[in-house]
Amino acid sequence: NAGVMQNPRHLVRRRGQEARLRCSPMKGHSHVYWYRQLPEEGLKFMVYLQKENIIDESGMPKERFSAEFPKEGPSILRIQQVVRGDSAAYFCASSQVTVGGYEQYFGPGTRLTVT
């Protein structure tokens, strides 16, 4: 059973370009979460999605950022018109519903560098 897959692992974009980050959850997992780790800062929640639905996007910046988890295919985190402050590691996690809550499994992350 493959773990959470993220690609690309490293992404370099110039200011103003678009960044697309992909996440394939573990097999059987229907919940996807995106987190961001800024340099010298902790991990911060961005968005929680289920298939075709955004459940909680309270951590997403209001502009330029969007996320989707279509019926088929990976979840996508999209950043439009990137700025240097978007440089960070972006982690995706997936889970399935259990009685005790949601144990999350993380992918290796995508490290975005904006030049």
Added chain:
Amino acid sequence: KQEVTQIPAALSVPEGENLVLNCSFTDSAIYNLQWFRQDPGKGLTSLLLIQSSQREQTSGRLNASLDKSSGRSTLYIAASQPGDSATYLCAVDGSSNTGKLIFGQGTTLQVKP
């Protein structure tokens, strides 16, 4: 607003020592608490999940305890090894029960041979 704090921020110990990492949270209404390990430049590896109804969980040399009423969790590592060197993160799933994790800043552990 839930806040998670980890103390100490960094710790250096000789190989073989038993050690305790601390995590505290401000809102005791949590569904579960998860401990992770993060190696430099890598993703997170889940170590232990403690549900709100549980007091502790064990996996190999690791033991995590949870005291909801006092807002505290500890991660105990027995007989530390150089391979345990990493950053250890504590995260709580708060009252929303959506799986949204609130993370502490982590404790960076170095185990010297």
